[in-house]
Amino acid sequence: MRTILFGSLTPIHDRLIEAAVEHLGYDAQHLPQPDIEALKTGRELCNKGMCNPVYFTVGNLINFLKKEAENGIKVEDKYIFVTIGACGPCRFGMYEMEYKNALKLAGFENLKVSLLNQTTFSAEGEITLTWNFIYSLMKAVIIADILRDLGYKIRPYEINKGETDRKLSEATELMFRIIRNSGKAKDIITGLREVKKLFSTIEIDYSIPKPIVNVIGEFWVQTTESDGNYHIHRWLEEEGAEVKVEPISGWIDYQLYTEREKIFIEAKAKGFSLKLLKKLAFLTGLQEFYRHLFETFRHIVKERAGTFVSQKLLWNLAKEYYDPLVTGGEGHLEVAKHIYNVKFQKAHMTLSLKPFGCMPSTQSDGVQTKVISDYPETIFVSVETSGDSEVNVKSRIQMKLYEAKELAVEEFEKALKETNLTKNEVKEAVKTNQNLRNPFVKLSKTGLLTAERFIRGNRKEIKAFLKVKQEKKWTPSTLKK
Numbered sequence: 507m508r509t510i511l512f513g514s515l516t517p518i519h520d521r522l523i524e525a526a527v528e529h530l531g532y533d534a535q536h537l538p539q540p541d542i543e544a545l546k547t548g549r550e551l552c553n554k555g556m557c558n559p560v561y562f563t564v565g566n567l568i569n570f571l572k573k574e575a576e577n578g579i580k581v582e583d584k585y586i587f588v589t590i591g592a593c594g595p596c597r598f599g600m601y602e603m604e605y606k607n608a609l610k611l612a613g614f615e616n617l618k619v620s621l622l623n624q625t626t627f628s629a630e631g632e633i634t635l636t637w638n639f640i641y642s643l644m645k646a647v648i649i650a651d652i653l654r655d656l657g658y659k660i661r662p663y664e665i666n667k668g669e670t671d672r673k674l675s676e677a678t679e680l681m682f683r684i685i686r687n688s689g690k691a692k693d694i695i696t697g698l699r700e701v702k703k704l705f706s707t708i709e710i711d712y713s714i715p716k717p718i719v720n721v722i723g724e725f726w727v728q729t730t731e732s733d734g735n736y737h738i739h740r741w742l743e744e745e746g747a748e749v750k751v752e753p754i755s756g757w758i759d760y761q762l763y764t765e766r767e768k769i770f771i772e773a774k775a776k777g778f779s780l781k782l783l784k785k786l787a788f789l790t791g792l793q794e795f796y797r798h799l800f801e802t803f804r805h806i807v808k809e810r811a812g813t814f815v816s817q818k819l820l821w822n823l824a825k826e827y828y829d830p831l832v833t834g835g836e837g838h839l840e841v842a843k844h845i846y847n848v849k850f851q852k853a854h855m856t857l858s859l860k861p862f863g864c865m866p867s868t869q870s871d872g873v874q875t876k877v878i879s880d881y882p883e884t885i886f887v888s889v890e891t892s893g894d895s896e897v898n899v900k901s902r903i904q905m906k907l908y909e910a911k912e913l914a915v916e917e918f919e920k921a922l923k924e925t926n927l928t929k930n931e932v933k934e935a936v937k938t939n940q941n942l943r944n945p946f947v948k949l950s951k952t953g954l955l956t957a958e959r960f961i962r963g964n965r966k967e968i969k970a971f972l973k974v975k976q977e978k979k980w981t982p983s984t985l986k987k
């Protein structure tokens with residue numbers, strides 16, 4: 507049996523998808539994260555005028571195969587490459603052809619490529635897309651979304667540098683074993699309880715005001731944690747932000763919702779046939795089931811990991827600006843997410859990433875100008891990732907980040923005033939009370955800033971600590987009680 511080769515999501519997603527595929531009895535291996543060498547190879551072998559994700563992902567595959575071949579491995583016999591594809595207006599529909607062309611040019615023309623079609627939910631080539639296959643992948647993607655999000659929520663506040671990443675890798679390996687060996691929802695829930703315990707040991711200090719920066723944009727470039735976007739998520743954290751990442755589940759939800767809407771449009775023109783009704787029932791059921799599964803798993807980590815926004819809401823927010831039926835790339839989502847962030851105060855800053863040569867993102871960017879003029883309070887920046895010009899891109903982001911940081915400090919000062927606390931009092935309470943250093947400590951629903959939600963959610967505990975201290979009755983043992 508050939509090994510299924512795939513990749514180019516985040517390291518956690520790649521690892522857990524590997525587990526899901528192995529659970530089904532296949533051998534699986536994910537590719538390494540793409541780097542600048544991959545971009546160079548992609549540019550050499552692909553057609554000119556493609557978008558950057560094509561160059562990165564195609565080049566990454568070829569570089570991997572070359573290394574394997576240099577080590578004496580007969581790659582065409584050993585591997586089958588599986589990738590996602592779709593038809594549609596953007597270059598996503600051309601990926602398969604680009605892979606095949608590049609494989610031929612690199613001397614691997616006999617390597618089989620199998621395509622999973624994200625819009626028709628079908629497979630071409632040697633893979634059979636059974637319900638078991640879909641269900642296994644769903645669970646892997648959901649767990650990866652949750653783990654990744656936990657990492658981004660906790661890491662900016664860790665007291666001991668590197669602790670979150672260490673626990674995140676332990677958690678990923680734990681879930682890898684569970685998904686590969688059992689895959690049952692009940693075992694996944696047990697595993698997530700262990701994950702929560704594991705993360706609870708990380709010491710954090712939520713009392714530092716950090717602006718929330720939502721990274722949106724083209725699907726691949728907003729997701730990858732590689733040279734493909736200059737490792738932008740980590741860099742933002744180093745610059746003092748809390749990064750809000752987009753879950754891949756949100757993308758799946760978008761695909762399902764769009765396919766449903768297309769049915770209604772078709773039915774409007776031709777009436778409902780039995781075939782259409784069946785398809786509608788399937789998509790509705792799948793979408794409901796997916797969300798239910800996501801929420802069930804997320805609940806275990808006390809909803810500390812984020813969820814994905816209702817597609818109906820995003821559709822309605824965008825429709826005046828961008829026709830949601832114009833699909834390709836992120837479609838209306840870039841515009842909708844920007845409006846959602848500013849209208850409902852879900853992020854201090856929205857950073858939109860546009861890969862070089864991306865048509866749908868260029869269209870969205872044009873529309874964002876109108877959104878900015880309608881919502882002048884927004885802190886929004888859109889940058890093009892070309893693989894070069896990293897310094898230029900980062901300095902543009904830094905300018906906007908400065909505004910977001912100022913806003914975060916203002917919000918924090920206001921919350922301190924309203925809760926009648928001072929920064930030093932909060933700091934001292936956090937330093938002394940271990941419960942306040944737990945990543946799963948209560949966070950108020952009021953406010954956007956984590957530091958604000960923290961002081962509002964734990965105001966009583968902080969005040970009680972101060973009172974005991976003032977009465978000079980405080981000792982470590984009285985505090986424990």
Ligand code: SF4
Nearest residue numbers: 557596597598835864
């Ligand atoms: S959305 Fe843009 S970057 Fe992504 S495949 Fe389509 S054209 Fe390329």
